[in-house]
Ligand SMILES: Nc1ncnc2c1ncn2[C@@H]1O[C@H](COP(=O)(O)OP(=O)(O)O)[C@@H](O)[C@H]1O
């Protein structure tokens with residue numbers, strides 16, 4: 001049962017929001033997305049295969065690409081594709097919201113095991129791929145392709161802080177600088193999904209060292225995970241430098257000037273890019289307890305070419321964005 | 323950034339130009355052409371009577387239409403441009419059009435006006451002569467007496483109460499029994515039976531056919547009404563509901579002793595009427611233009627010279643820009659997300675046709691059942707186009723079902739479910755169900771409630787007669803609305819809901 005709080009919503013003045021450096025939706029769309037992201041570059045992030053190929057070309061670590069299936073006649077030969085892969089994930093190339101993603105943790109070519117222990121057969125997977133191709137999961141229902149990649153072996157460093165579901169780190173990257181970050185942790189209420197408006201917890205991370213700064217759920221500050229009881233102040237994100245490096249590299253592989261990068265940590269390979277988002281949401285500000293606008297304006301106020309290299313940009317960001 | 327400043331400046335100049343142009347045109351219209359900002363200003367009714375027919379080959383066509391009887395305080399006049407002429411045939415004046423053979427057209431439009439004529443008040447209608455010539459069989463008389471006794475045994479009811487009661491009683495009776503009362507007459511059974519019953523009570527009554535002058539409907543068929551004489555005046559009753567019509571809003575087209583229209587030289591024909599209000603200023607504008615240019619075709623260049631049914635359609639559209647501005651405000655300034663950008667406006671237009679409350683109930687009903695069925699469809703793993711098509715079909719069936727059920731249960735307000743934009747509803751259901759899967763039930767319900775409220779607000783704007791008058795008569799004011807929308811396109815301030823959402827970020 002959900003409890004409804006009967007407190008009147010508090011309203012603050014626009015002046016005080018501006019003083020706190022809060023970025024609003026209209027300003028995000030007009031002054032950042034429309035100005036720094038060209039429509040023509042959206043396929044860089046909306047087309048998963050394209051993102052993957054760019055990532056490979058620019059040395060951004062992602063889950064290993066196995067291959068893709070574009071047309072119906074290739075579907076029956078998917079076994080050849082996965083013959084050498086002990087585990088694999090099938091995704092719709094233009095999917096969103098996690099729809100149509102099938103994770104197989106191990107298989108012997110006959111029995112395919114899902115993470116929840118269910119076993120499925122050749123026909124089931126054949127059917128699933130056909131559905132993806134015919135556009136069942138893609139936006140607007142256009143024909144799609146199926147992408148095969150290796151399974152990420154999610155590191156269990158976060159298990160105390162997440163109720164089922166796999167946490168991922170979101171970094172906002174602006175003009176090549178990582179400006180703000182958070183980690184999204186699933187709760188019982190969010191049904192194991194890491195969506196903030198479904199009740200997941202967002203923990204703001206300092207760009208300087210990846211330490212937790214603040215945590216919020218449903219617009220309110222929280223200090224402990226509602227289901228596991230773990231204190232968020234004890235959360236540690238391993239390989240923080242690599243996260244920043246990965247995010248900054250992403251800015252080199254696409255002309256998009258303002259985007260969000262989702263990063264998951266593999267037990268063996270470390271941080272891997274999950275996906276990019278050209279319209280990252282604003283809830284990251286609430287998770288950080290801080291506004292984004294002042295950080296973006298600081299970057300905009302820099303003279304062109306102030307930090308030519310990736311390392312300089314990261315250093316600048318770590319110095320200024322706590 | 324100088325470039326963006328340049329864009330901004332040119333936008334401001336454009337908006338200023340739009341506003342100045344709109345105000346200038348409106349001022350000229352008010353000042354020189356006598357338009358008024360008040361919708362109580364003078365207007366006249368323009369009525370288009372369209373006759374459609376299939377001409378027989380090699381034969382001339384002759385159409386003759388009964389002269390309407392305008393209500394008190396209104397004078398009748400043919401539109402100068404109409405091909406019909408008034409003819410005096412054995413003491414009865416009718417509107418006549420003769421077409422020489424071969425006739426190529428299959429439509430003739432007779433346009434006339436009802437002009438306010440308060441000085442020439444119509445003479446008080448004469449009391450009807452009491453002729454007791456009706457021949458009624460004994461069986462009919464007995465049946466009629468039985469009905470009268472059931473309604474008003476003690477003969478206590480005044481005519482104003484008796485007539486609705488009788489009509490209600492007759493309305494509930496099967497057609498066959500009513501026919502039995504008036505076996506020889508050819509008119510509407512309810513009306514004819516009511517005339518007989520009133521006759522037995524000594525109240526004079528007659529059948530009339532006419533149309534309502536309010537502009538709710540685009541094309542009207544003349545309906546049968548009961549005209550009853552009491553208290554020194556005629557009173558018009560609608561047979562289906564027993565309600566009395568306001569005489570000022572009712573135009574009598576035909577009385578029982580005359581034919582509505584006669585047509586010779588055709589195989590099939592039908593007649594329909596459309597009515598619209600024309601502000602008097604517009605007429606003066608047309609006259610002045612005609613005088614200056616002395617050319618009829620140019621003087622016709624205005625919305626007010628369109629056929630009445632088209633004018634009414636445009637009047638509906640006149641408020642659309644305002645409603646769309648409202649949507650922009652709701653989404654970008656207040657910050658409430660609606661399901662589908664313009665869905666609320668389209669739903670509001672449907673509410674206009676069927677009144678708010680029945681519309682709302684219908685809408686919620688269709689949406690709920692539609693969502694349930696869509697949830698079941700999603701288990702079948704259908705592709706998108708077939709899936710949304712299935713939802714469309716389901717919505718159509720639902721509307722039919724609601725209409726039939728409402729008719730059966732006698733809720734006339736709910737019969738008109740067909741006014742809903744079917745495709746829009748289907749898309750709303752589709753979008754709601756994917757949002758449900760991705761964002762959860764609470765978010766979906768929030769969005770649906772917000773959209774429905776937005777539709778209700780749009781309804782109140784769209785149903786304002788005054789706003790409709792102003793924005794139709796001064797269509798140029800829409801340029802100002804356009805300007806405001808353009809300006810809102812560059813608004814980068816906070817949305818109202820963000821003042822709550824980001825409130826925790828403000829440090830005390
Ligand atoms: N390679 C993978 N291995 C394991 N799980 C994955 C993998 N790729 C995606 N997932 C799971 O699917 C979710 C959605 O994946 P993502 O690539 O973000 O697709 P979408 O665009 O549909 O959100 C991830 O949050 C993760 O839980």
Ligand SMILES: [Mg+2]
Pocket residue numbers: 097098262275
């Ligand atoms: Mg995702």
